[in-house]
Amino acid sequence: MDLLLSFFNSLPNAVGQGLIWGIMAIGVYITYRILDVADLTVDGSLTTGGAVCAVCITMGWNPWLSLLAAVLAGMLAGLVTGLLHTACGIPAILAGILTQLALYSLNLRIMAIGDPNAATKATLALSVDNDQLLLSSRYIRYTTLENPLVLLIPVTLLVIALLYWFFGTELGSALRATGANQAMARAQGINTSFGKVLGLVVSNGLVALSGALLAQYQGSATNDMGRGAIVIGLAAVIIGEVLLSRVFRNFALKLLSAVIGAIIYYAVITLVLRLGLESTDLKLLTALVVAIFLAIPYWKGRYFSKHFRRGGASHA
Amino acid sequence: MLDIKGVSKTFNPGTINEKAALRSVSLHLEDGDFVTVIGGNGAGKSTLLNTVAGTYFPDAGTITIGGVDVTRLPEHKRAKYIGRVFQDPMTGTAATMQIEENLALARRRGASRTLRPGITRAERGEYRELLKTLDLGLEDRLTAKVGLLSGGQRQALTLLMASLVKPKLLLLDEHTAALDPKTAAKVLDATEKIVQRDHLTTLMITHNMRDAIVHGNRLIMMYEGRIALDISGEEKKKLTVEDLLAKFGQATGSDEADDKLLLG
Numbered sequence: 001m002d003l004l005l006s007f008f009n010s011l012p013n014a015v016g017q018g019l020i021w022g023i024m025a026i027g028v029y030i031t032y033r034i035l036d037v038a039d040l041t042v043d044g045s046l047t048t049g050g051a052v053c054a055v056c057i058t059m060g061w062n063p064w065l066s067l068l069a070a071v072l073a074g075m076l077a078g079l080v081t082g083l084l085h086t087a088c089g090i091p092a093i094l095a096g097i098l099t100q101l102a103l104y105s106l107n108l109r110i111m112a113i114g115d116p117n118a119a120t121k122a123t124l125a126l127s128v129d130n131d132q133l134l135l136s137s138r139y140i141r142y143t144t145l146e147n148p149l150v151l152l153i154p155v156t157l158l159v160i161a162l163l164y165w166f167f168g169t170e171l172g173s174a175l176r177a178t179g180a181n182q183a184m185a186r187a188q189g190i191n192t193s194f195g196k197v198l199g200l201v202v203s204n205g206l207v208a209l210s211g212a213l214l215a216q217y218q219g220s221a222t223n224d225m226g227r228g229a230i231v232i233g234l235a236a237v238i239i240g241e242v243l244l245s246r247v248f249r250n251f252a253l254k255l256l257s258a259v260i261g262a263i264i265y266y267a268v269i270t271l272v273l274r275l276g277l278e279s280t281d282l283k284l285l286t287a288l289v290v291a292i293f294l295a296i297p298y299w300k301g302r303y304f305s306k307h308f309r310r311g312g313a314s315h316a
Numbered sequence: 317m318l319d320i321k322g323v324s325k326t327f328n329p330g331t332i333n334e335k336a337a338l339r340s341v342s343l344h345l346e347d348g349d350f351v352t353v354i355g356g357n358g359a360g361k362s363t364l365l366n367t368v369a370g371t372y373f374p375d376a377g378t379i380t381i382g383g384v385d386v387t388r389l390p391e392h393k394r395a396k397y398i399g400r401v402f403q404d405p406m407t408g409t410a411a412t413m414q415i416e417e418n419l420a421l422a423r424r425r426g427a428s429r430t431l432r433p434g435i436t437r438a439e440r441g442e443y444r445e446l447l448k449t450l451d452l453g454l455e456d457r458l459t460a461k462v463g464l465l466s467g468g469q470r471q472a473l474t475l476l477m478a479s480l481v482k483p484k485l486l487l488l489d490e491h492t493a494a495l496d497p498k499t500a501a502k503v504l505d506a507t508e509k510i511v512q513r514d515h516l517t518t519l520m521i522t523h524n525m526r527d528a529i530v531h532g533n534r535l536i537m538m539y540e541g542r543i544a545l546d547i548s549g550e551e552k553k554k555l556t557v558e559d560l561l562a563k564f565g566q567a568t569g570s571d572e573a574d575d576k577l578l579l580g
Binding site: 168 | 369390391392393395396398400402406407408409410411412413417420421422424425426427429430431432433434435477
């Protein structure tokens, strides 16, 4: 009973975290599902978003402007990965790892900006009392306008609405075609390299937005806040798909299912923590969950293919 | 319309896998020419088509389409001038996108992609009418994912997409080879109709000698990276498979044609 009670008590926080990571998961959805690229930049660009936003806020910038600066920094990171991949011919996964590694050093430097006593910093604390923040986990159970959900829900819906519009435009359709079939896209005059770069830019902009919100929510930017972010993002995307893909067919709803996946992920994490696991065990757990959910469709496909041959391209 | 001058292409130069796929090939197509291309495996047919399409650049020579030198133009830029149908039905369309979305992508070939809507209501009506001409029942399935279509349906759709914006040049790379004979005949029929209707300059590779003889106004046969035979006009109209084999033997001093070509 105590367990259940404490679980329900911490549910609002799981929803708050889930919404923030849900924006990150939407970014992962764009690269992983739409562009068919596994982009590992995100572990670095999430932190970059948090670091840039925290630095701007401590320097007294308007928090909305700080959020915008974080998004632009994330987009820049995506641009670097995109150019490493398309202009330098480096495989996408490796390009992402290179940017992520470089960002590790950069993020330490970014967090020390404005501090004359330090060249690098691994944490940058934000205080909801002294700094101008848009949201804080302190108010997650308040029933006032200070509750972070009041900001997070509209922001998430706005992101989904913007992406829904964008992927319906000529440019957005070209991006989807690039992910679906590059040979076809090129034959239809689509610059697939540009499409991949643009997708990585948009995706990492969203990831940085998520990092910026997270830094404010938890009251600090830390150099390891993005570690394993890609796996959490994938977990959210996959959980959302497994649970909702039969019901949610519309593109906007598919993006929403990634957010719901992230909320469920954090609810489960909260429950597991209450059951006595250490928070340091979470990465192991997340990796296991993602591995299993990725393996299931593969196993299913192998099992069924023994009984009948799928597809009919050459028989039709 | 198409001018290929002295085009050569060697794969894996300097290695034991070195393969001279094209040896100084020159070919000129007049506006409205429908040229069929035959030849055994490794004769250079696909390399010729892919070099024209820009999949890769030639080592030497120039390619001009409608007076524009495209030799060094990347694939997506020269797509403005070229409609293509591939051998593999999976290649020409985006399986995870809807029929109408695929058509809408093709409608914008050669135009810049902006933030305007990817497809408009007016287009949908137009696509429905166009799909009716294929007579495959696709006009009622505009929002179906292309991945659900059969190989023949996908090739017919790709053909429609290739001609949606009238191309200066239509490239068909054994586009019926992966289909069963009945479906292949239907797709070839649709090809003939579209080429005639739009008066398209066409280069069609086929593995079937009879198809190569029946279709088009000119036939070329490739052998070891060169054009070994070039037959057009009255001579082509009277051509038989036996004639073709005999001519090929004379031109190359080889009797390889019999097995290599007939087996495809």
